[in-house]
Amino acid sequence: MAAEPPYVVLDIGGTTLRAGLYDPASGAVTHVRRQPAQGIGALPDAPVAEIQRLVTAQLGAEIDRLLATDAGRRARGIAIAFAGPVDITGRVITAPTVWGRRAAPLPLRELLESRHGLPVLVVNDLTAATWRYATPDSAPFCLLTVSSGIGNKVFRDGRVLLDRDGHGGELGHWRCDFDPWAPLCDCGGRGHLGAIASGRGALAAARRAATDYPGAFRASSLAGATCEQAAAITNELLAAAVREGDAFAVNALKPGLHHLARAISGVFTAIGVRRYIVIGGFALAIGPPYAELLATELERVGCFGLDRRETRRMVRLGVRDDDSGLIGAGRALHAAARTAPEPADGPPGAAPAAAAGIAAGTHPDTPRVELPAAGEDRGDRVTSPT
Ligand SMILES: [Zn+2]
Numbered sequence: 001m002a003a004e005p006p007y008v009v010l011d012i013g014g015t016t017l018r019a020g021l022y023d024p025a026s027g028a029v030t031h032v033r034r035q036p037a038q039g040i041g042a043l044p045d046a047p048v049a050e051i052q053r054l055v056t057a058q059l060g061a062e063i064d065r066l067l068a069t070d071a072g073r074r075a076r077g078i079a080i081a082f083a084g085p086v087d088i089t090g091r092v093i094t095a096p097t098v099w100g101r102r103a104a105p106l107p108l109r110e111l112l113e114s115r116h117g118l119p120v121l122v123v124n125d126l127t128a129a130t131w132r133y134a135t136p137d138s139a140p141f142c143l144l145t146v147s148s149g150i151g152n153k154v155f156r157d158g159r160v161l162l163d164r165d166g167h168g169g170e171l172g173h174w175r176c177d178f179d180p181w182a183p184l185c186d187c188g189g190r191g192h193l194g195a196i197a198s199g200r201g202a203l204a205a206a207r208r209a210a211t212d213y214p215g216a217f218r219a220s221s222l223a224g225a226t227c228e229q230a231a232a233i234t235n236e237l238l239a240a241a242v243r244e245g246d247a248f249a250v251n252a253l254k255p256g257l258h259h260l261a262r263a264i265s266g267v268f269t270a271i272g273v274r275r276y277i278v279i280g281g282f283a284l285a286i287g288p289p290y291a292e293l294l295a296t297e298l299e300r301v302g303c304f305g306l307d308r309r310e311t312r313r314m315v316r317l318g319v320r321d322d323d324s325g326l327i328g329a330g331r332a333l334h335a336a337a338r339t340a341p342e343p344a345d346g347p348p349g350a351a352p353a354a355a356a357g358i359a360a361g362t363h364p365d366t367p368r369v370e371l372p373a374a375g376e377d378r379g380d381r382v383t384s385p386t
Pocket residue numbers: 172173174185186187188189192194
């Protein structure tokens with residue numbers, strides 16, 4: 001029996017574009033290539049409309065490359081994880097890290113469908129990462145990313161909880177510190193969780209503490225690594241010091257962990273989600289000690305109705321690699337897929353795909369994608385690139 005057709009999967013962020021082929025049967029990604037994204041990071045002075053055109057062209061060129069491979073010729077769909085909010089129709093609403101300034105929403109799904117003649121799913125990159133951890137019998141869970149910022153998404157009843165405009169999962173912009181001098185967030189707000197509990201927030205806290213408490217700093221392994229220069233502390237050094245259990249570094253992390261634990265306690269208390277999977281460069285660089293410290297802080301904050309042991313078990317780390325966007329985009333497309341029915345098969349959309357065992361939901365806020373039947377010739381549906 002022929003193998004199941006693959007999907008073309010892409011993951012675009014502020015600095016890197018990743019692309020490959022996703023095999024829905026095995027969950028593996030092959031033909032992966034990483035390259036610098038043609039975004040504002042590479043072209044800081046380019047007009048937004050020009051960056052949007054270049055990013056779309058770069059995505060198109062990678063899709064062409066993958067569709068030209070032996071395996072890619074059989075691809076039935078394309079899934080894109082995009083660093084920014086995306087609505088149910090596949091329009092990118094804003095993309096602060098990709099094209100910076102606000103612009104008209106980009107109808108990325110429509111543009112790529114007309115160019116490649118295949119169904120396209122566009123989802124937020126953290127939504128895609130969430131699908132990586134979704135299983136057929138998934139108990140509800142919340143994915144948390146702790147890197148230069150903070151983000152989250154909740155998976156429940158077979159879908160990521162978002163409204164049609166892509167709202168949901170913005171705990172990073174929850175205001176948790178009302179001090180007029182609280183740290184500034186990327187969004188311009190002050191005292192947001194993402195400015196305090198992220199890697200960037202922890203680094204700023206460590207540098208402040210090194211200046212304010214020179215005695216404690218001198219006793220820390222960070223002092224030797226930085227020649228006692230507060231400004232020379234980096235996220236890498238801070239993560240290494242926390243891993244070693246350095247008291248100064250751990251104490252610098254704690255205020256941020258406290259606010260993050262309060263956010264988790266709030267989500268649990270409101271909607272009863274008991275699993276929190278933590279990913280993101282900063283948390284994963286620290287590794288198991290990060291989950292331990294967060295669990296300890298969560299135990300201290302408390303979760304109404306749970307005992308200490310149950311509370312500690314709520315936190316665990318995700319996988320440390322950069323494939324979540326690609327794998328998750330493939331899984332999201334598989335879950336959203338409807339195989340195009342034959343005319344005699346009944347009403348359109350009546351035949352749900354197997355969806356890797358994930359029940360395809362019917363919620364109106366969830367995107368649906370209609371795939372061509374397996375084995376259908378793609379040749380005459382492909383339009384020429386523009
Ligand atoms: Zn913010």
